[in-house]
Amino acid sequence: MHTARFEPTPAWEYALSHPDDMSHLLLVACHEDEVVGWCRVFPGGEDGSAVVGIGLLKPYRDRGVGTQMLGTAIDWARQQGLQRLVLTTRSDNARAIHVFRKYGFQETGRRDGEWIEMALLL
Ligand SMILES: CC(C)(COP(=O)(O)OP(=O)(O)OC[C@H]1O[C@@H](n2cnc3c(N)ncnc32)[C@H](O)[C@@H]1OP(=O)(O)O)[C@@H](O)C(=O)NCCC(=O)NCCS
Structure with missing residues (x-):
C-alpha cells in the first residue's frame, strides 16, 4: 500500500524483508488487485508483548473489515503464546478506540495530550 507519509521503521524493514519469519504477522485486506488495508503485529521485546x-x-x-482483521490478529497472537498486545492511537480517534475496546483493549497511558496508549492482556 503506497502512502506519502509512510517511513518504514526498522521493525517494518525487518518484517518486509523476512516474510518467512513467523514471529511477526502482517495481514492485508485486498479489493480486486488493490491492497486496501493492513494490520500488523510485531514482537516488542522479551516480555511477551x-x-x-x-x-x-x-x-x-466502517464496513467491518478492521474488526475482522483485528480479531484475526488477536487470535494469531494468542496462538503464538504472546502475553500482551500494545498500541498507540490518537486520543480523538473515536472509531479506532471503539474497535480496540470491543476486543478488551484498555487505556494504559496518555502522551502529549494527543496520544492514548492501550493494551490487551491475552
Ligand atoms: C480504525 C480502523 C482500522 C477501524 O476499521 P473499520 O473497518 O473502519 O471499523 P469497523 O467497521 O470494523 O468497526 C467500526 C466500529 O466503530 C464504530 N464507529 C464508527 N465511527 C465511530 C465514531 N466516530 N465513534 C465511535 N464509534 C464509531 C462503528 O459503529 C463500528 O462499531 P460496531 O462494530 O460496534 O458496530 C479504520 O477505520 C481505519 O483504518 N482508520 C484510519 C486509520 C486508523 O485510525 N488506524 C488506527 C490507529 S492505530
Whole structure:
C-alpha cells in the first residue's frame, strides 16, 4: 500500500524483508488487485508483548473489515503464546478506540495530550 507519509521503521524493514519469519504477522485486506488495508503485529521485546497497528483506505472503513482483521490478529497472537498486545492511537480517534475496546483493549497511558496508549492482556 503506497502512502506519502509512510517511513518504514526498522521493525517494518525487518518484517518486509523476512516474510518467512513467523514471529511477526502482517495481514492485508485486498479489493480486486488493490491492497486496501493492513494490520500488523510485531514482537516488542522479551516480555511477551507485541505492537499492533492497523489501517484501511478511507472508502473501506466502517464496513467491518478492521474488526475482522483485528480479531484475526488477536487470535494469531494468542496462538503464538504472546502475553500482551500494545498500541498507540490518537486520543480523538473515536472509531479506532471503539474497535480496540470491543476486543478488551484498555487505556494504559496518555502522551502529549494527543496520544492514548492501550493494551490487551491475552
Ligand atoms: C480504525 C480502523 C482500522 C477501524 O476499521 P473499520 O473497518 O473502519 O471499523 P469497523 O467497521 O470494523 O468497526 C467500526 C466500529 O466503530 C464504530 N464507529 C464508527 N465511527 C465511530 C465514531 N466516530 N465513534 C465511535 N464509534 C464509531 C462503528 O459503529 C463500528 O462499531 P460496531 O462494530 O460496534 O458496530 C479504520 O477505520 C481505519 O483504518 N482508520 C484510519 C486509520 C486508523 O485510525 N488506524 C488506527 C490507529 S492505530
